[in-house]
Amino acid sequence: MEATDSDCTVPVIHIDPTLCTGCRRCAGVCPVDAIEGLPGEPQTVNADRCVFCGQCVQICSVYASDWADASPQEAAIRRQARMRERDMPADIGEPLFAAYYSYSLNKVTDMMTKPGQLRIVQCAPSIRVSLAEEFGMPFGTLTPGKMAAALRRLGFDRVYDTNFGADVTIMEEGTELIRRVTEGGPLPMFTSCCPAWVRFAEIEYPDLLDHLSSCKSPMQILGALVKTYGAQLDEVKPANIYSVAIMPCTCKQFECDRPEMESDGYRDVDEVLTTRELAYWIKQRGIDFMNLPDEEFDSPLGKYSGAGTIFGVTGGVMEAAIRTGYELLTNEKLPKLQLDFVRGEEGIRVAEVQVGELQLKVAVVAGLQHAYQLLDRVQAGECDYHFIEVMGCPAGCISGGGQPKLMLEKQKIEAYRARKSSIYGHDAASQVRKSHENPFIIKLYDEFLGEPLGHVSHHLLHTTFHKRGPGRQSRNSDVSTNGNNDYSLH
CATH class of the missing domain: 3.40.950.10 (Fe-only Hydrogenase (Larger Subunit); Chain L, domain 3)
Structure with missing residues (x-):
C-alpha cells in the first residue's frame, strides 16, 4: 500500500527564506539530502525526502537580527508577525532561527482549558536528562521528579512515563x-x-x-494503553481523555498524526510537544523549576x-x-x-x-x-x-x-556525553x-x-x-x- 504525506500531516521542518544565508550547514547534517539550494542562496526542504529528524534545526545558527533599520516598535511588530507565522507562543524570547519546526504548544494550551476531560501526559526517557539545561542546570542533570511536579502544575491530571511503553x-x-x-x-x-x-x-x-517490527513506538503504545487500560482504571470514556506526549523528537508529531495510529476510533496520542516547548511552557507559567519538590509519576502507567x-x-x-x-x-x-x-x-x-x-x-x-x-x-x-x-x-x-539547542560543537559533545551518562546511571540505580x-x-x-x-x-x-x-x-x-x-x- 502506498501512502502520501497528505495522509498524515503537513511537513514539520521549515527554512525561512528571508533569513537563510545559504551557508548549507543544515545540508551537511541532513542524513537524506533533503536540503536543496545553491551555496549563498536560501535553502529549501524537499518534503518528499525529509524525514523530519530536525538535525538541521539543531545546527542552524542564522537568526533574525534586531532589525536595525527599524524602530524598536517596528522591530517588535516584525518579530511578532514572524512568530505568528510559526505558531510560536508570543512571549518566547529566544532568537528566531532560519531553520525551525512547527510548534504545537498553542494548540495544547488552548485544549488544556477545555472542561470535562482527563488531561494525561507522558514523558520520553531522554527528557529527564535534558530539560534541566533550559533552566541553567549542568548538562545531563537528572530531574524526573521535578519534571513530574512541573507537569502537574501545568494542569495535567495524570503524569505517566513513556518508559512504561x-x-x-x-x-x-x-x-x-x-x-x-x-x-x-x-x-x-x-x-x-x-x-x-x-x-x-x-x-x-x-x-x-x-523486516520492520510491527510494534508501534513506545509513545504510541502508551497512548493506546492510556485510552483503553488506563481509561478502565480511571472509569472514564476514551473520548474524554486528552493525551499529550513530551518528546525529544521533531518527527513525533508526524507519527502521532499518522492515520493508522488510533485504536477503536480514538487517536493514540492527541498532541506532541518537544523538550524545548515544555521548557517554554514552564517559563511562561512562571514555575520555579529548580526549586520544585520531587514528585512520583502516577501508577500504574508511570x-x-x-x-x-x-x-x-x-x-x-x-x-x-x-x-x-x-x-x-x-x-x-x-x-x-x-x-x-x-x-x-x-x-x-x-x-x-x-x-x-x-x-x-x-x-x-x-x-x-x-x-x-x-x-x-x-x-x-x-x-x-x-x-x-x-x-x-x-x-x-x-x-x-526537539532537544535544547546547542550552538557550539563542543557543547554538543559535552551534552550528549553527560545525558548518556545520566541515563545509564538512572538505569543502574x-x-x-x-x-x-x-x-x-x-x-x-x-x-x-x-x-x-x-x-x-x-x-x-x-x-x-x-x-x-x-x-x-x-x-x-x-x-x-x-x-x-x-x-x-x-
Missing part, C-alpha cells in the same frame, strides 16, 4: 523477534521505535518494510524498569531487548546487565551474542546516513544479522531535533532493570493484554507501514563498522 515494547518486540528466529519470518528484524527511521524506510527502502530508561540512547533498545530475550529463550538469569558492546557513539556497531544455543547476530545504527550500508546488503540478500536497531539521530533520542520483571508490566498482561502478540496486544499495539516513495536503487557497498566482535553472556 518502552517496557511493553520489549515484551512485544522481543517476542516477535524470538518467533521470527525460531519459527520463521523476515530477517533481519529492524526496530520500529524511531519515526524518522520508519519514514526513511518507507521512502528509501519500501521493499524492506516487512512505573518503569531501567531497561525502559535506556531507550533514550543509541543501543538502548538493543540492550533492553537482549536483557529480556536472553532470559525468555534460555530460562536462565542474564549474568551481566550492563552490555557494553552495544553502547557507543554515532555509526554502526555489530556483535555476535551467544544466547543459549543461538548465536544471535545484532547491529546498532546511530544516524540515518549510516543505514544505507546495511540496508543495501539486506536488499542484496547478503546481510545475515537477526536484529538491527536504527535510531535516526546521531546519539539516539538524547540528540533529538533502578531496582528493576529488566522489562519482563517490572511488576506493573506483569500486572498489565495478567489483567488486560493476556500475552505478548496476543489478540488484544496485536489490535492495540501493532501497526503497518506504507510505501511513501519509489525507493532507491540498490547498490553494493561494504559495511564500515566500529566494532565487530563475538560476545558470550556467560
Whole structure:
C-alpha cells in the first residue's frame, strides 16, 4: 500500500527564506539530502525526502537580527508577525532561527482549558536528562521528579512515563523477534521505535518494510494503553481523555498524526510537544523549576524498569531487548546487565551474542546516513544479522531535533556525553532493570493484554507501514563498522 504525506500531516521542518544565508550547514547534517539550494542562496526542504529528524534545526545558527533599520516598535511588530507565522507562543524570547519546526504548544494550551476531560501526559526517557539545561542546570542533570511536579502544575491530571511503553515494547518486540528466529519470518528484524527511521524506510527502502517490527513506538503504545487500560482504571470514556506526549523528537508529531495510529476510533496520542516547548511552557507559567519538590509519576502507567530508561540512547533498545530475550529463550538469569558492546557513539556497531544455543547476530545504527550500508546488503540478500536497531539521530533520542539547542560543537559533545551518562546511571540505580520483571508490566498482561502478540496486544499495539516513495536503487557497498566482535553472556 502506498501512502502520501497528505495522509498524515503537513511537513514539520521549515527554512525561512528571508533569513537563510545559504551557508548549507543544515545540508551537511541532513542524513537524506533533503536540503536543496545553491551555496549563498536560501535553502529549501524537499518534503518528499525529509524525514523530519530536525538535525538541521539543531545546527542552524542564522537568526533574525534586531532589525536595525527599524524602530524598536517596528522591530517588535516584525518579530511578532514572524512568530505568528510559526505558531510560536508570543512571549518566547529566544532568537528566531532560519531553520525551525512547527510548534504545537498553542494548540495544547488552548485544549488544556477545555472542561470535562482527563488531561494525561507522558514523558520520553531522554527528557529527564535534558530539560534541566533550559533552566541553567549542568548538562545531563537528572530531574524526573521535578519534571513530574512541573507537569502537574501545568494542569495535567495524570503524569505517566513513556518508559512504561518502552517496557511493553520489549515484551512485544522481543517476542516477535524470538518467533521470527525460531519459527520463521523476515530477517533481519529492524526496530520500529524511531519515526524518522520508519519514514526513511518507507521512502528509501519500501521493499524492506516487512523486516520492520510491527510494534508501534513506545509513545504510541502508551497512548493506546492510556485510552483503553488506563481509561478502565480511571472509569472514564476514551473520548474524554486528552493525551499529550513530551518528546525529544521533531518527527513525533508526524507519527502521532499518522492515520493508522488510533485504536477503536480514538487517536493514540492527541498532541506532541518537544523538550524545548515544555521548557517554554514552564517559563511562561512562571514555575520555579529548580526549586520544585520531587514528585512520583502516577501508577500504574508511570512505573518503569531501567531497561525502559535506556531507550533514550543509541543501543538502548538493543540492550533492553537482549536483557529480556536472553532470559525468555534460555530460562536462565542474564549474568551481566550492563552490555557494553552495544553502547557507543554515532555509526554502526555489530556483535555476535551467544544466547543459549543461538548465536544471535545484532547491529546498532546511530544516524540515518549510516543505514544505507546495511540496508543495501539486506536488499542484496547478503546481510545475515537477526536484529538491527536504527535510531535516526546521531546519539539516539538524547540528540533529538526537539532537544535544547546547542550552538557550539563542543557543547554538543559535552551534552550528549553527560545525558548518556545520566541515563545509564538512572538505569543502574533502578531496582528493576529488566522489562519482563517490572511488576506493573506483569500486572498489565495478567489483567488486560493476556500475552505478548496476543489478540488484544496485536489490535492495540501493532501497526503497518506504507510505501511513501519509489525507493532507491540498490547498490553494493561494504559495511564500515566500529566494532565487530563475538560476545558470550556467560
